[in-house]
Amino acid sequence: MELELSNKIFREDFDHNFFSNHFGKQYLHKKNLVNNFDEIVSLEILDDLLSKTNIWNNYNFIMMLDQKKISYNDYSSLSFDITGSNNRPNVNKVQKLVSKGASIILNDIEKYNSNLLRVADELQKLTHGRCQGNLYFSMASHQAFGPHFDLHDVFAIHFEGKKIWNIYENIENSPINHPAFRIPPEERVQRAGKLIDQVTLNPGDLLYIPRGQYHDALASEDGAIHVAFGLTYFKPIDLMSSIWEKFILNQFMRNDIKQNSSKEELKIILSKFSKEIGNIIETDETLGILENNLKNWPYPIEEYSIKNLVLEGTRYDLSKTVKFHKRDNKSFLISGSNEVLVPSKFEKITEFIFSKQYITEKLLMSEFKDISRKEIIECINNLKNMKVLY
Numbered sequence: 001m002e003l004e005l006s007n008k009i010f011r012e013d014f015d016h017n018f019f020s021n022h023f024g025k026q027y028l029h030k031k032n033l034v035n036n037f038d039e040i041v042s043l044e045i046l047d048d049l050l051s052k053t054n055i056w057n058n059y060n061f062i063m064m065l066d067q068k069k070i071s072y073n074d075y076s077s078l079s080f081d082i083t084g085s086n087n088r089p090n091v092n093k094v095q096k097l098v099s100k101g102a103s104i105i106l107n108d109i110e111k112y113n114s115n116l117l118r119v120a121d122e123l124q125k126l127t128h129g130r131c132q133g134n135l136y137f138s139m140a141s142h143q144a145f146g147p148h149f150d151l152h153d154v155f156a157i158h159f160e161g162k163k164i165w166n167i168y169e170n171i172e173n174s175p176i177n178h179p180a181f182r183i184p185p186e187e188r189v190q191r192a193g194k195l196i197d198q199v200t201l202n203p204g205d206l207l208y209i210p211r212g213q214y215h216d217a218l219a220s221e222d223g224a225i226h227v228a229f230g231l232t233y234f235k236p237i238d239l240m241s242s243i244w245e246k247f248i249l250n251q252f253m254r255n256d257i258k259q260n261s262s263k264e265e266l267k268i269i270l271s272k273f274s275k276e277i278g279n280i281i282e283t284d285e286t287l288g289i290l291e292n293n294l295k296n297w298p299y300p301i302e303e304y305s306i307k308n309l310v311l312e313g314t315r316y317d318l319s320k321t322v323k324f325h326k327r328d329n330k331s332f333l334i335s336g337s338n339e340v341l342v343p344s345k346f347e348k349i350t351e352f353i354f355s356k357q358y359i360t361e362k363l364l365m366s367e368f369k370d371i372s373r374k375e376i377i378e379c380i381n382n383l384k385n386m387k388v389l390y
């Protein structure tokens with residue numbers, strides 16, 4: 001039980017209060033929420049990550065100084081490795097900029113840290129959203145961004161140092177990634193409205209900011225690190241691309257509209273247009289597509305477990321074309337019209353193998369303690385030679 005508790009990422013569950021009063025509506029600061037946060041991300045872990053030089057490029061390694069993006073050329077150099085020559089962040093250039101107060105942003109960071117991947121998995125399960133995490137490292141009093149809103153919910157987890165977040169009163173309505181929602185910095189300051197709260201994040205704290213809520217962050221100690229997990233959810237507009245083919249297959253949609261149509265004729269076309277769209281969308285088939293889209297929306301998160309494979313030993317799968325059959329107190333293996341008698345000493349073990357989808361030597365050893373390892377291996381080898389196991 002104790003082990004289970006210490007394995008939990010969050011000390012407490014996101015309760016009814018979170019879902020009814022904050023989720024999608026209003027920011028929330030949860031102090032000291034993350035268990036063992038220093039084992040997830042620390043300055044040492046950051047150094048380790050940064051030192052994996054060949055995973056970084058101009059998409060996932062961004063540097064900023066006083067709210068301006070630094071050109072990738074200013075902190076990278078040509079580096080040679082097994083994949084050839086690539087422009088990678090240069091340790092000396094990066095460190096020099098950091099010592100002058102520059103911030104580092106590492107995008108998609110959960111892909112390179114299994115503990116962050118577990119956090120992403122947990123947040124996907126909690127919200128049914130699609131999660132992507134970006135790490136922000138910043139030096140004291142150097143602001144990476146001014147007041148802004150994000151296009152997704154943000155679950156910011158703080159790991160090192162202290163950071164003060166300003167929360168503004170205004171929330172943009174359902175913004176998405178489209179030029180219509182790109183607002184210049186000066187206008188953003190005005191649209192943000194009044195400052196309503198200043199939240200100090202300490203290591204282990206979480207700050208939830210719903211999509212659209214204006215905010216900004218200011219590091220108040222050198223070496224502050226937080227990871228912002230962005231959660232996006234499926235929207236009606238996302239369904240459009242999934243049902244686009246249905247519009248193409250609808251003959252009305254492909255008909256030509258006469259150039260010299262009268263206003264009345266055009267009105268009739270629009271009314272038919274709206275009906276056809278309704279007919280396409282309000283069907284069980286489209287309902288199925290929507291349900292499927294929602295189900296498959298979160299990113300699949302799978303971790304390797306080679307250790308378990310090693311512990312389990314070599315795995316043998318059972319052929320689907322061979323059947324085990326008992327007749328007149330004898331056992332046979334049947335494949336098509338071929339039939340082979342199973343030697344009596346292997347009858348029990350073969351019957352057991354056919355009750356499973358796969359077996360391992362260890363599984364057979366623990367199941368048949370009275371049979372020697374030599375005999376078990378002999379039985380496996382016979383079945384392998386007959387292509388019953390593979």
Ligand SMILES: [Fe+2]
Pocket residue numbers: 148149150154215
């Ligand atoms: Fe943000």
